Amino acid sequence: MSQIRILHNPRCSKSRQTLQLLQDRGLNVEVVEYLKAPLSATELAELQQKLAITDIREMMRTKEDIYKELQLGAETVSEDDLRAAIVAHPILLERPVVVTDTGARIGRPPESVLELL
Template identity: 65%
Template sequence: MSKITLLHNPRCSKSRQALQLIQENNLQVDVVEYLKAPLSPAQLAELQKKLGLQDVRDMMRSKEDIYKELGLNDSAMTNEQLHAAIAEHPILLERPIAILGNQARIGRPPELVLELI
């Protein structure tokens, strides 16, 4: 089996739980601390496809202060603008996200990451 990539924030309990579930299932994991190594807008567009989401906002943390400050709930904003906002402010990306091949899952609840196996 291929290695699962986990977009991880070690300060987040859900992210830590998802990592633990992956490890308990003896799966290989590549942990990416996305706050330290933000994804590019192109990578975020690809991630959105892998998640199967029409609306970028479904992979965003809308309760973050920066979300409101930037007015990201404005329906006139394009996907490209939203991807750029996440790339510039990675705290906006929902977490954790597990990626395997052409599929990805947001780990809320953390058990959803196991749908990839």
């Protein structure tokens, strides 16, 4: 099995459930608390590619207050600006995200990450 990494927020129930799901299968999981160690713009672009998402908003928490405050829903906001917003405000990144050598999945629902195994 390849390396498994989870972008994790321990305060999020879906994130905790996804981590537990992986651990219950006896998998060795690298836990990255992305709020404490935010991803760079380059890492976000790589993650977007692994997720096979063309619109970066699909990996964003669009209901967060900061999303609305920064008016990130406007059509004129570029993908680079959206990526910069996630770097500056990592709470905007949808969670949890499980990453392996073969791809990545957002754990909503948690069982969706099992496709990577």
